[in-house]
Amino acid sequence: MEDDNKFSYFFLGLGLGVAVGLLFAPKAGAETRDLLLTKADEGKEFLKRRSTELRDTAVDAMEKGKTAVTRQKDHLSAAMEAGKQAYREAVSTAPSGDMTEGI
Numbered sequence: 762m763e764d765d766n767k768f769s770y771f772f773l774g775l776g777l778g779v780a781v782g783l784l785f786a787p788k789a790g791a792e793t794r795d796l797l798l799t800k801a802d803e804g805k806e807f808l809k810r811r812s813t814e815l816r817d818t819a820v821d822a823m824e825k826g827k828t829a830v831t832r833q834k835d836h837l838s839a840a841m842e843a844g845k846q847a848y849r850e851a852v853s854t855a856p857s858g859d860m861t862e863g864i
Contacts, residue, residue: 776804779800780797
């Protein structure tokens with residue numbers, strides 16, 4: 762998270778530096794404004810693409826997490842059932858007094 766803030770500040774500073782540089786550049790006002798609008802549009806498109814990529818990555822990670830949790834839940838359920846079955850078999854095959862002698 763801390764790195765995200767560093768990148769945000771870097772890009773903000775970069776954008777402001779470019780904007781100030783363009784404003785003081787020896788071009789006509791109309792050319793400078795057109796260039797600024799073009800760069801702003803390019804920046805918006807970049808951010809849209811980047812946010813889509815990040816969203817897709819997050820969705821993939823969530824799906825992998827759900828799959829892992831489901832798999833672990835299935836393993837746990839199978840282990841519980843195997844334990845119950847082993848207990849039932851031990852109780853059904855044991856002589857009547859053997860299971861309670863140690864208690």
